[in-house]
Amino acid sequence: xxxxxxxxxxxxxxxxxxxxxxxxxxxxxxxxxxxxxxxxxxxxxxxxxxxxxxxxxxxxxxxxxxxxxxxxxxxxxxxxxxxxxxxxxxxxxxxxxxxxxxxxxxxxxxxxxxxxxxxxxxxxxxxxxxxxxxxxxxxxxxxxxxxxxxxxxxxxxxxxxxxxxxxxxxxxxxxxxxxxxxxxxxxxxxxxxxxxxxxxxxxxxxxxxxxxxxxxxxxxxxxxxxxxxxxxxxxxxxxxxxxxxxxxxxxxxxxxxxxxxxxxxxxxxxxxxxxxx
Amino acid sequence: xxxxxxxxxxxxxxxxxxxxxxxxxxxxxxxxxxxxxxxxxxxxxxxxxxxxxxxxxxxxxxxxxxxxxxxxxxxxxxxxxxxxxxxxxxxxxxxxxxxxxxxxxxxxxxxxxxxxxxxxxxxxxxxxxxxxxxxxxxxxxxxxxxxxxxxxxxxxxxxxxxxxxxxxxxxxxxxxxxxxxxxxxxxxxxxxxxxxxxxxxxxxxxxxxxxxxxxxxxxxxxxxxxxxxxxxxxxxxxxxxxxxxxxxxxxxxxxxxxxxxxxxxxxxxxxxxxxxxxxxxxxxxxxxxxxxxxxxxxxxxxxxxxxxxxxxxxxxxxxxxxxxxxxxxxxxxxxxxxxxxxxxxxxxxxxxxxxxxxxxxxxxxxxxxxxxxxxxxxxx
Numbered sequence: 001x002x003x004x005x006x007x008x009x010x011x012x013x014x015x016x017x018x019x020x021x022x023x024x025x026x027x028x029x030x031x032x033x034x035x036x037x038x039x040x041x042x043x044x045x046x047x048x049x050x051x052x053x054x055x056x057x058x059x060x061x062x063x064x065x066x067x068x069x070x071x072x073x074x075x076x077x078x079x080x081x082x083x084x085x086x087x088x089x090x091x092x093x094x095x096x097x098x099x100x101x102x103x104x105x106x107x108x109x110x111x112x113x114x115x116x117x118x119x120x121x122x123x124x125x126x127x128x129x130x131x132x133x134x135x136x137x138x139x140x141x142x143x144x145x146x147x148x149x150x151x152x153x154x155x156x157x158x159x160x161x162x163x164x165x166x167x168x169x170x171x172x173x174x175x176x177x178x179x180x181x182x183x184x185x186x187x188x189x190x191x192x193x194x195x196x197x198x199x200x201x202x203x204x205x206x207x208x209x210x211x212x213x214x215x216x217x218x219x220x221x222x223x224x225x226x227x228x229x230x231x232x233x234x235x236x237x238x239x240x241x242x243x244x245x246x247x248x249x250x251x252x253x254x255x256x257x258x259x260x261x262x263x264x265x266x267x268x269x270x271x272x273x274x275x276x277x
Numbered sequence: 278x279x280x281x282x283x284x285x286x287x288x289x290x291x292x293x294x295x296x297x298x299x300x301x302x303x304x305x306x307x308x309x310x311x312x313x314x315x316x317x318x319x320x321x322x323x324x325x326x327x328x329x330x331x332x333x334x335x336x337x338x339x340x341x342x343x344x345x346x347x348x349x350x351x352x353x354x355x356x357x358x359x360x361x362x363x364x365x366x367x368x369x370x371x372x373x374x375x376x377x378x379x380x381x382x383x384x385x386x387x388x389x390x391x392x393x394x395x396x397x398x399x400x401x402x403x404x405x406x407x408x409x410x411x412x413x414x415x416x417x418x419x420x421x422x423x424x425x426x427x428x429x430x431x432x433x434x435x436x437x438x439x440x441x442x443x444x445x446x447x448x449x450x451x452x453x454x455x456x457x458x459x460x461x462x463x464x465x466x467x468x469x470x471x472x473x474x475x476x477x478x479x480x481x482x483x484x485x486x487x488x489x490x491x492x493x494x495x496x497x498x499x500x501x502x503x504x505x506x507x508x509x510x511x512x513x514x515x516x517x518x519x520x521x522x523x524x525x526x527x528x529x530x531x532x533x534x535x536x537x538x539x540x541x542x543x544x545x546x547x548x549x550x551x552x553x554x555x556x557x558x559x560x561x562x563x564x565x566x567x568x569x570x571x572x573x574x575x576x577x578x579x580x581x582x583x584x585x586x587x588x589x590x591x592x593x594x595x596x597x598x599x600x601x602x603x604x605x606x607x608x609x610x611x612x613x614x615x616x617x618x619x620x621x622x623x624x625x626x627x628x629x630x631x632x633x634x635x636x637x638x639x640x641x642x643x644x645x646x647x648x649x650x651x652x653x654x655x656x657x
Contacts, residue, residue: 094410099387144561145605237386237414244413251413252406253373253390 004036005059007242010052012042012067017188017216018231019064022086025235026062033243035059042067049075060242062086065129082245084238087131094251096238098229100131100213103259104138106227107183107211112146115267117181117209120150121172123158123165123193125185132160135185135213153177158185162192169193173200180208187212187219187226194222194266210266213259223265229257292317293325294655300335300356301656307341307351326354333360334380356656358383361420363653364411365646366404367639368392368426368443369467370495370530370602373407376642377414380650382478386414387639396444405457412458421461422454423649425470425641427497428514432465439514442496463649466513467641468493468501471600474644475635476503477651490594491635492584494601496531498524500588515584527580530602536576540569556605564609574610577603582617589630590622600635608634 125132428440435451
């Protein structure tokens with residue numbers, strides 16, 4: 001029996017929510033198309049391809065965020081291995097990303113236009129990752145669109161880590177700042193920050209409205225308003241892009257996945273909330 | 278000269294489009310009603326409907342009500358929007374931006390890449406590789422492709438007569454892409470397709486946009502027109518028009534950046550950044566009283582008001598929209614343009630006209646998909 005062609009998915013933490021969902025979507029497509037998938041957990045940063053357990057006849061590689069240095073990705077590309085990047089950008093290598101600009105614009109329109117919030121705090125993602133950089137840049141654009149005054153101290157470090165976000169929020173609150181909303185670069189950071197805000201005696205959403213990028217069961221459970229990008233679908237799209245290249249399509253650029261606003265309790269109307277019903 | 282007679286194949290194609298359009302727009306939902314609505318003979322309707330069902334574009338879906346005079350209940354026929362997919366691409370503003378839509382215009386995926394100032398064949402290669410990005414995402418057979426191009430476009434011949442941003446001069450774009458993708462390809466001017474996108478998919482649903490003019494400002498200045506819902510293909514690139522200066526030397530993004538630098542030098546305390554300037558920076562600075570930004574908005578609105586006044590005076594549209602990244606200058610900027618346009622026209626000419634900013638950045642690509650759908654199935 002002939003061996004199935006092998007595709008590698010590179011991850012640095014396959015159990016993390018985002019990476020887990022990307023892998024699930026991609027595997028579904030690869031399995032249906034008769035490919036064998038090998039997940040490679042990158043635990044230490046490789047300096048060259050030789051540091052990675054890659055098969056000689058690798059059919060293609062799907063690389064999630066910045067788990068591999070660009071130089072190593074370049075090496076793989078140079079060997080003519082088809083590559084698709086998920087939430088990462090490199091010249092001449094195609095990728096798939098959520099529409100970060102659209103998502104942040106939706107969140108800000110909801111906060112500012114629908115709920116009249118004017119003093120938002122932004123919890124940033126990991127600022128070496130494309131998603132983190134793009135969402136912060138999109139927030140800055142929307143701050144200008146609505147002519148808001150957001151001082152540098154209102155940009156909190158989050159690193160896509162609930163612990164880091166909670167710590168940053170705690171420090172921020174110690175200055176007793178005047179703010180009325182939180183925009184988080186992902187929903188797990190928003191949930192952690194919300195716990196800190198509530199513990200400080202501030203009411204959500206009466207005193208502070210909270211919104212976040214991305215969606216999952218934790219956001220629904222906590223009642224956080226989000227923009228959802230279907231991450232499993234992101235994985236499927238990346239897999240199709242990779243298979244397209246394996247079948248001979250020359251592809252460049254990024255496939256964008258649209259986002260959708262999901263309104264929940266953290267931006268409920270103040271009047272409605274205050275009735276307690 | 279005697280008018281040319283339509284061939285049998287052209288008549289068949291026309292009749293198929295008549296039937297599809299009648300079903301798509303809800304005018305008829307069964308064979309008898311289709312015959313009455315289109316004037317085609319019942320056997321012709323039955324043959325063509327059978328053909329369209331075989332191709333997956335239509336399905337039979339249960340029975341309708343019998344007529345007042347009784348008789349057999351008709352078999353209902355429905356349009357299948359997901360039977361085929363369409364790709365629309367725009368080449369504005371230094372990037373190739375593509376959308377994949379179903380036959381109802383619903384966007385399924387988007388794909389883009391920067392053009393990096395590519396010209397000629399290099400620009401075509403980028404376009405092909407961006408389209409391939411969506412070919413990989415197809416869920417149904419690809420029906421056709423539409424491409425919006427800045428510059429002067431021979432729509433009928435599928436030739437780009439003059440597009441200096443892309444270095445295409447008398448370039449047979451449709452022939453090249455048809456050979457590559459083996460599906461029908463259509464092309465049009467970006468601004469015309471932006472106007473068509475607004476009209477076709479109701480992106481401007483609050484305003485009466487049956488006679489719509491779109492002024493698209495990117496690196497060039499273009500005017501797109503839809504009259505009674507049909508793209509008018511004699512608009513397009515007006516960058517070279519000038520009184521004292523070419524329009525793209527006044528309104529094109531490189532010119533705007535240069536003017537911003539001059540004004541910043543005149544006002545050293547300006548908030549406008551030296552690097553990475555966007556229209557959003559200008560908007561924000563102007564709202565916060567920045568003298569350089571205020572003067573820049575004043576100058577740009579004066580140039581645009583001149584274009585609006587000529588366009589309204591000549592075409593008498595019921596709606597005018599401004600498109601391109603310049604819309605990030607926001608409503609205060611639009612109000613300046615309106616006030617200056619009003620000052621140039623009789624009030625009875627401008628009173629019926631409404632104005633808007635077309636915020637969607639992918640209208641031209643959506644319009645390209647709309648053009649392709651219209652030309653291929655006549656269902657818009």
